[in-house]
Amino acid sequence: MNNIPKPTKTELAILNIMWTISPATVRQIHEEIIKSGKTSYTTTLKMLQVMHQKGLVTRNSEYKAHIYEPALTKKETQKQMLDDLKNRLFGGSISSLVLQALGSNAKTNQSEIDEIKALLEKVEKGK
């Protein structure tokens, strides 16, 4: 099977770093992690190994220091997790999710609103 599991909380934190600096070695990733909290190098290493085992990241072992990359783009992961949340809490309805998201957040700026509107038009046209 080719199914990549949903990342856990800690795994997601690591992926967020990797989306900005990968391809990267464990050392490089670890340097970023410790900017916001203390952790052992081996903890980071172990996390990457487990994530590789799960298929969340790929790695190149050609050199002594392996080089890691996320298996999915940030966008793909966003889609995956949004989909999960939609199914588990919004009865499978994306619009219900969107309504709730917009409704509980008034500080959306004009250009963002325009962007959303434009996208809505596109969705409308595409029917």
Place this chain on the structure above:
Amino acid sequence: MNNIPKPTKTELAILNIMWTISPATVRQIHEEIIKSGKTSYTTTLKMLQVMHQKGLVTRNSEYKAHIYEPALTKKETQKQMLDDLKNRLFGGSISSLVLQALGSNAKTNQSEIDEIKALLEKVEKGK
């Protein structure tokens, strides 16, 4: 402290049932749960006890069979979890989340689109 933690996967499944049938006894909740999979009554009971301990549900112990209710409404929980996802995967930007949600989902029907548009107008006016 008054802080209610984010429900886990299993806890959320139970809350989903409770939002439709609560106030309810463990027995009633359990009957719903076993409609989609086998579990022991005591498992359900223990989950509710832990959830009560965490503050996710309230209970009335006046009678032999305690009566449970969610501590938060479904809407409040939706807001809470959307907020969490937004912070952990969308850099704190709701509009980026909304764009991704709408973009990766073409099958939004017309009335839903209209609803979203109306809400956008409201957000726009309220500035």
Place this chain on the structure above:
DNA sequence: TAGAATATACGAGAAACTTCGTTAAACACT
């Protein structure tokens, strides 16, 4: 009122997730 049914409490074990120390191999530099 005695036995059956139904409920809670509780603890133990399984499973998933996270952290870290130890070991050994690869490499870097005199």
Place this chain on the structure above:
DNA sequence: AGTGTTTAACGAAGTTTCTCGTATATTCTA
């Protein structure tokens, strides 16, 4: 070559989450 540094691998322990059996109390009913 010999010493120190950097790395991967691995296992073990700590945590959280989930599942379930057993013990005990309460309620029902025949």
